[in-house]
Amino acid sequence: MGHLVTLPILLPMLGAILLLLPPCGKNLKMRRALSQAFALFTLIASLVLLMHSATNNIEVYALGNWSAPFGIVLVSDMLATLLISLTSFLALCCITYASAGDDEKGSFFHPLMQFLVMGVNGAFLTGDLFNLFVFFEVLLIASYSLLMHAGDKHKTRSALHYVILNLIGSSIFLIGLGVLYGVLGTLNIADMAVKVSQLTGDDIALAKIGGLLLLIVFGLKAAILPLHLWLPKTYSSALPVVAAMFAIMTKVGVYAMFRVYTIIFGEQAGELAFMAQSWLWPLSILTIAIGALGVLASEDLRKLTANLVIISVGTLVAAISMHSVMATAAALYYIIHSTLMIAVLFLLADLISVQRGKASDRLVEGKPVAQPYILGGGFLIAALAVMGMPPMSGFIGKIWLLKASSQINGTVIFWPVYLIASFVVLIALSRAGSFLFWRHSNNEATKEVAAPLKTNVIITLLLCSPLMVIFSGPITDFTLAAAEQLHDVNNHINTVLAISNEGVKS
């Protein structure tokens, strides 16, 4: 496969640079076309990688041909390719949606979006912790600017909070990396996994400190309980299409937890084995509970969706803390489902708030929407999927996760909390739906009909949910294989370190 592994990072970067150059910088039509084209290319490259990883072992690409413990490697295993495909697909949808008008509301929307995709894809592909930090920063600085897109007063305030919090997070990340490097002498994930098991004496305590510092950072990015307070305000104040793209960003934090606490501090880490899981288990359950309360308390649809993000993160982190192959596979299925459905809810909130005029997307009486069938139907499907009702994809993810949790001793706590949270989501979403679509003051509907491009994107995203049910066989097979690959730490270590040794010989 060779250099193909770099394409999901290089293509968006190239796209972003081209979009900044004169012919595209001035011409809106060209900028939109080019941005969509590059998003499409990235998606194709990611899908090719996905196909490749499904049939082959882990693919390792040594950047600059520097061998693994010394140079930076890109590791394309099934988990990474699944997530970059998801990112690229979501990016294509969001860019297309924004091309119907939202990109004009501020400057540099398309280049920033491409940089965001580059950062997210890079974070998923890299096999080096410091490189992970760099890609985190790339995606963060793009997200800071996107958050300010079409900004007003309230955006400035939430952006300020978001930026300051993440800068502190970056400092903690670096301190954690410094501690780990000082103890282990390497930052390559596979090599760290080898070195962690050989630690003795006080070094174990130091490595534990470093690992838990990283947990704080990933927890901040993923928004788990004590560090989730920034999320509802930030996501609900962002432009909905940007918020839809941000649906993948909390998953970057979750992914980093998967990588670090399964491979480095996984089962073969000696005394440090599964050190984060005991923290994550109670926190994840509390996160689900607090997210459910937030969903009930939300006064508009965007805030409600932002709180749904918190519930989904709690669910995923609970799956991490179960550290079994089945839980991981269920979590991967759930990641695809929840990212797409939360994105579509943000986009629907955008259309609804435009069409309801002054009432916006607040849960109060307002004008009837101009397209009740498309928006109402879309909302119904998305809501059914998110709350996990039978015909939609959420149901499979939920059942699978509950089944995985019954294998460990967590059933007594996890089942009630999770099921009650789902019930609360059901109540909140039905209340929201009836306010938005049924309770109107007697005014005429607005004439504002959504651009066909926007509704098409929404329909495409919505279709994913039934498709994920119809093709749940192949998808679950894939996520199971991906989870097995992730938990097979020895294979990961051997592949990453061996391939680079061959590179040295040749």
Add this chain to the structure above:
Amino acid sequence: MEILYATCVGVLVTCGLFLILRARTFPVVLGLTMMSYAVNLFLFASGRLNSNQAAVLGQSTQYADPLPQALVLTAIVIGFAMTAFVVILSIRGRADLGNDHVDGIIPNKNKASQREIR
């Protein structure tokens, strides 16, 4: 040297944290800058402290670990960009919100002026 170095990092982190908790944008920016200095020093020390050792092979009998120096360089560049961004954002926040409090509302002021700001 170790004690001096550790004290430096510790004092910088303490000052940084104190300033960040001031909740005014200017002290917060200063605090973030101090934190990033402390972090850079800390990262540098992760390759062990030693003097008279070059980071290049063959230049001295013992050599220093070159990787932390590369990491620090990267961290400095990124920290610089982020600081520039947060400075601009704070200026915009000062203009948009009418004061330099991170929440946009100054606590313990009479309610009339708060309403005005909103």
